[in-house]
Amino acid sequence: MKPIGPDPMTAAHYRKIDDLPATLAIFPLPGALLFPRWPLPLNIFEPRYLNMIDDAMAGSRLIGMVQAMGGDPQKPDVAEVGCAGRITTYAETDDGRYLITLTGIARFEIEQELDVTTPYRQVRPGWKRFADDLHAVQEIALPSREKLIAALHAYVEANQMQADWSAVEGAPMETLVNALCSGCPFSPIEKQALVEAPTLKARAETLITLLKMDVPGSDAGTMQ
Template sequence: MAQGYVKAADLPQVIPVFPLPGAIILPRGQLPLNIFEPRYLNMIDDAMAGDRIIGMVQSTGGDPTQPTLSPVGCAGRITSFAETSDGRYLITLTGVCRFRLAAEMPGPSPYRQARADFAPFELDLTTPQADAPFEREGFMEALRVYLESRGLEIDWDTARSAPSEALINSLSMALPFDPAEKQALLEARTLTDRAEALTALLRIDAAERGDGDTPPSMQ
């Protein structure tokens, strides 16, 4: 059960959406955000006064002031909030459930709102399997090669002992894939599907970087 929500109908039908390319959240994952634009400060104020739900949706180009939205996003609940001395909000969203963007809602608010269809992803609200089936040994080897090719490091003891969902979802959110690849990971039907897609992306990226003389590191 995700943060008290049992079924799709328990979630609000209309939610504020935060368009951000290259950023996704997945069920039970945590996403820290630094909010500073006035319209999104307003959005957080309204969310904090209500059910604390915000829909993270990747934007896909178009008008910079009103970018096109991806068809699938994920709702998160504000589970941590702090205000800085210069008026920014530092929040943490915890993923609740993915949704399909049913319609964007007209209205006077400075931020965008949408009707969210959670029904296709209602299983996101159920308790995950303790260890969902996927080829973990092959995945860990693909991850090792990928990280080495980019000059990145992780805590391997934590990675090896992490439950499947926490491992796959946190890496899907954190690794520097392009927006289309992030969207594919977000939309993967099951955790096993996401693990297979993530393993493929790791192998493709490492193979492409292996063609050069010196793999660049992430800045």
């Protein structure tokens, strides 16, 4: 394995949307959620995405994670909103795979898919709707940790799952919310609702609703 050290550039270097690129390579992948300041490890082995990582490493080191939503497996339909991440760790294995970590920078809307000659897809991203992603969130006016943990307890019990409650109790709220959004087996539509929630408060509230929906007798509604 040939590692390259952690990327010294962090989200703090992206202070405004003008710092972000006008074009962005996208990686459609069902169920893999990226949020600002959240790390996502990836195992890259498909040739077109190895090419994408090579090009990203030679340039901005940014790629856009978007949920694949069905259709042609070679060119799936994709959600309209994704999250751009910077390659912050990189290693090459002896069998030619890349093991990378993306760290989320900011979400984007796909304004246009570009006609390109690269084997991977590229888009024109719209950053304005999620410009606040570039700033650290304030953990005020969030749903209470107790409310979230109560919903998680009921969800875990109803689905006969296990949880590391010490980690749940000690994690910062943004970390806890993002970890649960990424780790719980929600449907693609439900996961996309979490990606598109405009604020951490809205994401936490959506998460609580989704947890309650899987608990018999809960008063939570349904998502269409």
